[in-house]
Amino acid sequence: MGETLRPVTAGFNRSLSIETRAERLTGDPGAVLLRESLDATGIVGWMAARMKDTRR
Incomplete structure (x- = not known):
């Protein structure tokens, strides 16, 4: 309890931030x-x- 978790930032879109x-x-x-x-x-x-896609 009382621990501080840093937000996770997505690698494919750095504008996203995930808070837990x-x-x-x-x-x-x-x-x-x-x-x-x-x-x-x-x-x-x-x-x-x-x-493999065998469709034509």
Whole structure:
């Protein structure tokens, strides 16, 4: 209790700032944090390289 947490800033859009205060937290920051973790791991690029679309 009483700890101070710094806001998280998104790498893809530096104007976004996420605060972890319970009274202000909505579901939207979760999506931003998910995108940040996917970008950091490179999993999206890895998956995209392995996708095949056989449609013409």
